[in-house]
Amino acid sequence: MALLEVEGLVKHFVARRSPFGRALAHVKAVDGVSFSLEAGKTLALVGESGCGKSTISRLVLRLIEPDAGTVRFNGRDLLSLDAGALRKFRREAQIIFQDPYASLNPRMTVGQILTEPLALHDLVPPAQRRDRVAEILRLVGLEPRLERRYPHEFSGGQRQRIAIARALAVEPKLIICDEPVSALDVSIRSQILNLLRELQDRLGLAYIFVSHDLAVVKHIADRVAVMNLGCIVEEADADALFAQPRHPYSRALLSAIPLPQPHAKRTKVVLQGEIPSALNPPAGCRFHTRCPFVIDRCRTEAPALTADGAGHATACHRVNELPSADTILPATAGFTPALAKLVAAFSRKTEGATLPGVGIQGARPTTT
């Protein structure tokens, strides 16, 4: 049985009301989304601004209530839980947000931030809480002595480590990572991505990884769901999706990503036009206004998400008629042999030298 099963999830936000409070317009943020996630695996939700990926992450935690659909966690229907049972569920599912500058309370020390969940869920007797905080800090690569500091004393990457530590404090089974590295510089980003992978291996965590960055998703996800305007248009194992994207929108997304490889030989699918508004999504297939392969049927009839035998699901009428997607990503590996050697030497030496993430702004980096 899957850890998380989402079925027919719908969330429409009211965008405009009449003077008497009647809803006049809705933003169809999530419109019939289904997926499941196994324990210890990572499902990535990808798509552009406004596609509904963040709304799904909040629905799955029941931070907002869906209009229709079911969310089952470990077989239990989340929507039927009362307040007490819901609080128990929150122990098992946590979230990390995009902006580590906004998601930590500036008036609490790191120790207080990490003790709060332990106290709320009464997980650890008060006398042992400090030890547990030290243990969690070490787990995310921070030194226990930093417990007395305030969030403003840390860099962005370190703050994101604290946010991860807070999520881990209650020993969850599922963590929703909502654009966890988008606000970080590239060299810091790789540290956090490595940490998330390492924690998953060690603790058997399942992740829902919400991101617009497909290179990051390729690195971290087992399965990927591509979303456009509130619907999943393609869902597949990460390797399959990146090797052969099927839906025209997935292809366009993949081909739009600039590769760090000058003069890479690849086909570009540059979409024309703007992203339609979720307030008034196009009829039929919601991608038809930008799709280079559009036919009349697409304008009237919404395609269903249908899976093939290998579990690769696509919502496109023309999925079997599209040209090959071989050249969207070049097959040749990115690094020259010389560079591969250099990067390996760079990584080996840094790993041997210091533990990740020790040290703090204004203080000397310390070796442990």
Added chain:
Amino acid sequence: MSASPLIEIRDLRIRFHGDDGRITHAVDRVDLSVANGATLGLVGESGCGKSVTSLAIMGLLPKQTTEISGAIRFDGFDLLQAPDQTLRDLRGNRLAMIFQEPMTSLNPSFTIGDQIIETILRHRGGSRRSARERAIELLRRVHIPSPERRIDEYPHKLSGGMRQRVMIAMALACDPQLLIADEPTTALDVTLQAQILELMRELKAASGAAIILITHDLGVVAEVCDEVAVMYAGEIVERAPVNELFSAPQHPYTVGLLGSIPRLDHRAEQLATIEGMVPNMAQPPAGCRFAARCPFVLEACTRAPPPLMKISPGHVSRCIRAPLELLVS
């Protein structure tokens, strides 16, 4: 590099004086040049001085708190010595800039037409009617649909991608010789980013302007730049033709950056990480500024600041251990 570059920066140093008396060394010993029709990528992480360098070129740094030395030569002028009046004549005319945030760089209380027309009238003169025609033409060039109608709209009516296109149209209003684009696509979704990058390539081919593209995204650099300068802690640590930088980088920081990005064309179990922190720029280290984070560090690295050393024609690195191939062979 051709004999006379369009813009040439020599030994640029920029210091900020803080309220508390602290002096931040934002930019140090920067040498750069860009030839007509070339695109230079200026790459680095937050706080490395890339945006400050571009603001210095435009003369947009606050005079009271900034100390600048060196020279920025643009077509016979030294921009650092030029009087304000000269700078005002150059800016928006022969020097143009696009900023990262199209939301905040347009004035919300004027229509986009007013804002483009203002630029044209200031630098080119002529009648308002002909300026309006030119504005419509510019909007068409940046692929804004029905520009005759859009020109009378206010910025809030446009999406992020459209606003960035308006910014580009405004920057192009007087056919600039040098266009500085500071993270022009960072706030945009990938499909829009692809459109804007395509547009910049098109415009460069059409007008032959030189472009300085400031970005943290090495993918964007690989797609549009001819030459790349990597900045770290206020200094240029490596400068190379784009192919060479991506195939045989000669500074450990560049190696770390290239190894740390997840790639679509390459699978790595573990990404490279650059440990430690950027040095405190109020007291920059005496030796190499990357030494504390560098896996290839030697004792000599911490003693004196390394010079920019020539590795091959057009390729320089501020690392005494270059060429780096020798370290792994």
